[in-house]
Amino acid sequence: xxxxxxxxxxxxxxxxxxLTIQCQVDSQVTMMFWYRQQPGQSLTLIATxxxxxxxxxxxxxxIDKFPISRPNLTFSTLTVSNMSPEDSSIYLCSVVGWEGAPxxxxxxxxxxxxxx
Amino acid sequence: xxxxxxxxxxxxxxxxxxxxxRCNFSDSVNNLQWFHQNPWxxxxxxxxxxxxxxxxxxxxxxxxxxxxxxxxYISSSQTTDSGVxxxxxxxxxxxxxxxxxxxxxxxxxxx
Numbered sequence: 001x002x003x004x005x006x007x008x009x010x011x012x013x014x015x016x017x018x019l020t021i022q023c024q025v026d027s028q029v030t031m032m033f034w035y036r037q038q039p040g041q042s043l044t045l046i047a048t049x050x051x052x053x054x055x056x057x058x059x060x061x062x063i064d065k066f067p068i069s070r071p072n073l074t075f076s077t078l079t080v081s082n083m084s085p086e087d088s089s090i091y092l093c094s095v096v097g098w099e100g101a102p103x104x105x106x107x108x109x110x111x112x113x114x115x116x
Numbered sequence: 117x118x119x120x121x122x123x124x125x126x127x128x129x130x131x132x133x134x135x136x137x138r139c140n141f142s143d144s145v146n147n148l149q150w151f152h153q154n155p156w157x158x159x160x161x162x163x164x165x166x167x168x169x170x171x172x173x174x175x176x177x178x179x180x181x182x183x184x185x186x187x188x189y190i191s192s193s194q195t196t197d198s199g200v201x202x203x204x205x206x207x208x209x210x211x212x213x214x215x216x217x218x219x220x221x222x223x224x225x226x227x
Binding site: 001033037041042043044045048090092094101103104105106107109110112 | 147149151156157158159161164202204214215216217218219220
């Protein structure tokens with residue numbers, strides 16, 4: 001499967017601060033996505049990271065709160081801005097279009113964020 | 117949007133038992149995947165199965181797209197099978213790669 005490295009794997013942050021999560025893939029992929037998993041819940045799509053242009057956000061998510069970059073075909077970042085305890089979640093990077101299985105979605109190991 | 121319903125929500129199994137997890141979806145899909153989320157939160161791909169039947173060791177899956185459901189079979193369960201199993205689908209009309217997840221089935225396998 002695609003090898004996806006997500007950093008950091010976990011963090012504890014103070015409210016009001018921001019955290020940037022990185023997602024690096026070992027080979028070029030077509031699509032990159034960011035998901036959020038709140039405690040005890042399922043995964044919800046935050047946005048599609050578009051290479052070289054603004055991300056496409058799902059309903060309920062805005063760029064000011066979750067700015068996303070994707071400078072090339074193997075790397076993306078998600079920033080969680082002005083954090084509050086409600087942002088405590090697992091954030092997961094997902095890729096589609098890996099040449100070994102182009103139609104299948106793969107996930108990074110996730111970033112477990114706790115806001116205190 | 118599309119509705120994805122998984123059943124049962126919770127399942128407790130004794131080691132060695134067999135089980136069936138179900139995923140129903142409300143609209144036409146062109147992608148369906150099953151994932152296992154381990155206790156550390158990692159999401160592991162089990163099957164990419166928009167239609168038909170696949171087997172991988174003790175696990176197998178069947179999707180009947182025309183009837184809008186998929187089944188995941190676990191045979192001879194082991195304690196390492198514990199975790200949450202998610203079904204995720206992509207609508208035929210949706211953008212490529214975007215998945216809608218079910219609520220998951222929490223599986224606990226006891227020794």
